[in-house]
Amino acid sequence: MKKTLLVLSAVALGISSVMAPAPATAALPLTVNNQQLPSLAPMLEQVTPAVVSIAVEGKQVSRQHLPETFRFFFGPDFPTEQLQERPFRGLGSGVIIDADKGYIVTNHHVIKGADTIRVQLHDGREISAELIGSDEMSDIALLKLEKAKDLTAIKLSDSDNLRVGDFAVAIGNPFGLGQTVTSGIISALGRSGLNIENFENFIQTDAAINSGNSGGALVNLNGELVGINTAILGPNGGNVGIGFAIPVNMVKNLTEQILEYGQVKRGVLGVQGGELTSELAEAFGYETNRGAFINQVMPDSAAEKAGLKAGDIIVSVNGKEIRSFNELRAKIATLGAGKKATLGIIRDGDEMTVKVVLQESSQNKVKAAKLHRGLTGAEFANTTAQDGVKGVKVTNIDEKSMAARYGLQKGDIILGLNRQPIRNLGELRKALDQQPNVLALEIKRGSNILYLIIR
Incomplete structure (x- = not known):
């Protein structure tokens, strides 16, 4: 499992000298008192083909600190740490959720850092898998099997x-x-x-x-x-x-x-709060301590626009009960930016509902240096409906950065890369995974279309 180290040992114990073997004709009865014995086997025969084993290989990068005395011998500019790469292998599981398209769900920590992903199906076949995208904060990853046939989805x-x-x-x-x-x-x-x-x-x-x-x-x-x-x-x-x-x-x-x-477009409500204690519940006219207590509503947030107030207790999201503030936080974050939600709240002892449109989290933005060296200094995010076009928008840029020197500007929208359409960050990542020597970016700047060449 995640963040654990286990050692498994197995010991086989023979018992033939203690017990006489059962007659070859002996068998367990299928019925008792003319009633069939309960069994999960029929259900599992339908389900287990949808559960797969996953084997990954990759390289882990670690930092090794060197003694300061090295600078005495090699000069003050000599680095005091170096990066080391070590190969690793890992095992996990996955679930087929779409048989036609070959989509498999697993945990992010199962495939984290993997260079190759192999999936073994229930029938023994081994097939390479491609990582479509993952989200470390919720520990979910989506894979796609390459050229897979006769799959079973759950x-x-x-x-x-x-x-x-x-x-x-x-x-x-x-x-x-x-x-x-x-x-x-x-x-x-x-x-x-x-x-x-x-x-x-x-x-x-x-x-x-x-x-x-x-x-x-x-x-x-x-x-x-x-x-x-x-x-x-x-x-x-x-x-x-x-x-x-x-x-x-x-x-x-x-x-x-x-x-x-191509990524999780995390939603934000715009409140701060905590767990609802029995004392708080009593003070605010609520009979149980299940719910999420709001102690602050952020200015110009989705919560403020919906009319939420400090002191409100959120007890449901889209008709489903909320037990704690952490549960509220998880549900809102995974609903996605731009989604509408109906919140059940308690205010001054009265029950009421409010409708809210979730805003986009700043965590949805990506540092461009992680994508390509020539884009260092820029920050990207997916475009929104207000931009009027699908692409990747430059949300911020350091004026002294490499990306700025190549001519990239805040507000630019990347529409294509090397004549390949780019509609979101996922497609941009995938195109850059090919490590092209030259980037020909098709840019929408205002009402103009231009190309920037980045080497």
Whole structure:
């Protein structure tokens, strides 16, 4: 699992000397008192082909600090640290969500830093996978299988309808052993404050989850996906019956944004607040301590425009109950910028609803130096409806930077790269992954179209 180190040992114990072997004709009865024995096997036969094993390879870059005495021998300009690359391999799990297009969901930490991604299907086939996009803050990644046929996708459920006590089945590739199925119940909902991810709204389950289950499926007894397994809580990373999964409704929102924009277009409400204590609830005329307390509304924010006020208690989003401020934060962030939401609130003891249009987070902006050396000093974001065109907009630029010297200006919109249309950051990243020697950027500047050549 994430951020754990585990050692697995297996000991085979022979028992033939203790117990006599059963007769070859012995078999378990299929019925008892003319009633068929319950079994998950029929459901799993339909679902397990949609769960895959993922193997990754890549290089990790680490910094090695050198003694200051090196500068005495080699001069004051000699660096006191150097970068080291070390190869790594990793294993995880994934879930096929679209059989026709070959889309697979997994965790970001499963594929982080990977140069090659190989997927092993339930029938034994191994196929290379391409990373479409990922989001580290919510730990979700979307892959696409290359030229894959005869795939099986899993049906997605509505995770907002889950209840504590519902049965759950975890499917994945723990310890690299191969596909494994464990069962349990939903132990808790809306878990947060674990400091595992930035946006936490976990399903907790006691179905056994171990290292390698990351990115695997948590399903209900109908064989529908309710969550993506992502973390465990226990000594030495071993299973102690406390595992966590990302709700499938969050997964759907995030993957739809990755497909449309090439990244997660995070939404922002524009409030500050905290958890609702019993004392606060009583002071503000609310009978329970479930909800998100607002202590400040940011100026010119989506919340202010919707009429939210300090002291309001948000108790639902789009008709679904909110248990905590962290759950509110996770749901708003994953809904996406520009999305409309209906918030149920308590104000002065009265229930009411407000409608809000979420704004775009500044975290959606990308430092261009991460894309190409010649773009250093610029900051990019996807265009909005107000820009009137799809592309990548220069939202900020350092006037002394390399990008500025090449002629890039704040407000420029990149429409194409080397005669290839660019409609969002995802397409720009993909085009630059080819490492072209020369960048011919098609730029919209005001009402003019021009080309900038960057080497």
